[in-house]
Amino acid sequence: MKKIVITGGAGFIGSHVVRLFVQKYPDYQIFNLDALTYAGNMANNEDIAHLPNYHFIKADITDEAHIDALFTEYQFDSVIHLAAESHVDRSISDPLAFVKTNVIGTVNLLQAAKKHWAGHWEGKRFYHISTDEVYGELHNPEEFFLETTPYDPRSPYSASKASSDHFVRAFHETYGLPTVITNCSNNYGPNHFPEKLIPLMIHNILNNKPLPVYGKGENVRDWLYVVDHARAIDTVFHHGKTGDTYNIGGFNEWKNIDLVHLLCEIMDKKLGRTEGTSKQLITYVTDRAGHDLRYAIDAHKIMNELGWEPSLQFAEGLEKTVDWYLSNEKWLKDVTSGAYQQYYQNMYQGR
Ligand code: NAD
Ligand code: TYD
Numbered sequence: 379m380k381k382i383v384i385t386g387g388a389g390f391i392g393s394h395v396v397r398l399f400v401q402k403y404p405d406y407q408i409f410n411l412d413a414l415t416y417a418g419n420m421a422n423n424e425d426i427a428h429l430p431n432y433h434f435i436k437a438d439i440t441d442e443a444h445i446d447a448l449f450t451e452y453q454f455d456s457v458i459h460l461a462a463e464s465h466v467d468r469s470i471s472d473p474l475a476f477v478k479t480n481v482i483g484t485v486n487l488l489q490a491a492k493k494h495w496a497g498h499w500e501g502k503r504f505y506h507i508s509t510d511e512v513y514g515e516l517h518n519p520e521e522f523f524l525e526t527t528p529y530d531p532r533s534p535y536s537a538s539k540a541s542s543d544h545f546v547r548a549f550h551e552t553y554g555l556p557t558v559i560t561n562c563s564n565n566y567g568p569n570h571f572p573e574k575l576i577p578l579m580i581h582n583i584l585n586n587k588p589l590p591v592y593g594k595g596e597n598v599r600d601w602l603y604v605v606d607h608a609r610a611i612d613t614v615f616h617h618g619k620t621g622d623t624y625n626i627g628g629f630n631e632w633k634n635i636d637l638v639h640l641l642c643e644i645m646d647k648k649l650g651r652t653e654g655t656s657k658q659l660i661t662y663v664t665d666r667a668g669h670d671l672r673y674a675i676d677a678h679k680i681m682n683e684l685g686w687e688p689s690l691q692f693a694e695g696l697e698k699t700v701d702w703y704l705s706n707e708k709w710l711k712d713v714t715s716g717a718y719q720q721y722y723q724n725m726y727q728g729r
Contacts, residue, residue, distance in 0.1 A: 386461030388412040393422035394608040439483035473534035480538035511536035515670035522676035563627035567604030593665030595635025598672035602628035603695035627675025
């Protein structure tokens with residue numbers, strides 16, 4: 379029986395990874411370890427919280443003594459590490475928070491795994507979830523990020539993720555810790571916090587608020603449906619080569635402004651508004667400082683070596699995402715009002 383601690387499981391991507399593992403592997407014990415920062419929401423796991431192989435642990439990955447005690451208590455044999463500060467704009471206003479969680483928190487987990495596994499690497503795995511943003515930005519339209527692309531982070535967020543990737547590799551090379559890393563492109567789908575582009579636009583269209591497009595809206599992102607990312611994580615966790623790294627992406631590049639136009643069209647139809655109504659909300663605003671021009675992943679390695687491929691076309695994924703937000707207006711309201719932060723107290727009071 380495996381005992382897997384998944385960090386950041388109450389966040390956007392982590393909640394989908396936790397759900398997939400809990401449902402697909404009833405013989406694994408899954409420990410969702412999350413500090414419940416502003417980005418953590420117990421509602422994201424509500425549907426699986428009753429399952430006997432699901433366990434929630436409220437803990438901060440930067441808390442050395444607590445993490446050490448948890449490894450002693452639960453004897454985890456695998457770590458799937460997603461907990462992070464994840465928003466580029468927040469990293470610009472508060473870089474230190476990103477160093478603390480993304481760098482120090484990751485090294486703290488590495489230390490705990492190294493100490494508790496103590497050289498008995500058989501059946502152990504430390505899997506670090508990272509981003510394509512560590513590779514910097516692309517200018518040549520023919521170019522894609524490969525696993526061999528040199529790191530060139532340009533935002534405090536990507537610098538902190540690059541640093542944590544380096545520490546994960548260093549623990550493999552120096553101590554032999556059985557690690558694996560994946561670098562994924564931008565995700566979208568249910569449970570996405572409405573500070574990021576797609577959920578923010580959906581939220582603002584719904585509420586007739588301005589749609590802030592940074593600069594000229596010409597920056598390009600490569601979008602992957604979050605469940606496809608979770609499927610890739612399952613594949614790499616079980617079949618990825620120890621010490622290796624895999625890029626994950628959907629070969630699905632969109633200029634921000636084209637994506638916002640598409641969302642406006644979908645939303646007008648769904649809300650029964652006259653065509654063109656939502657586009658009138660588009661407002662060009664001051665560009666993000668150091669705004670990376672283009673990200674694009676070459677995902678051939680994971681596709682050829684491990685047989686993973688994206689399952690959803692963008693049009694279908696985006697429609698599913700919009701439908702989810704429209705049928706989960708309470709989730710959206712709770713998140714924007716702050717009410718979601720009561721879930722933990724309500725669910726766990728008295729236990
Ligand atoms: P998110 O912000 O939605 O969730 C992060 C989760 O981590 C939250 O539940 C939060 O409570 C938890 N957390 C934060 N600090 C913590 C701490 N100190 N201790 C314990 N838990 C803490 O993030 P996300 O978008 O789901 O991203 C998850 C991971 O995937 C991150 O490592 C991110 O860098 C990476 N990633 C994200 C994307 C994307 O498009 N969102 C793409 C590639 C990689
Ligand atoms: P975001 O969702 O923050 O992801 P990342 O910066 O990690 O790629 O932003 C996606 C793109 O959308 C990015 O080019 C910045 C842009 N953007 C806007 O134009 N307006 C917004 O309000 C936000 C949040 C992002």
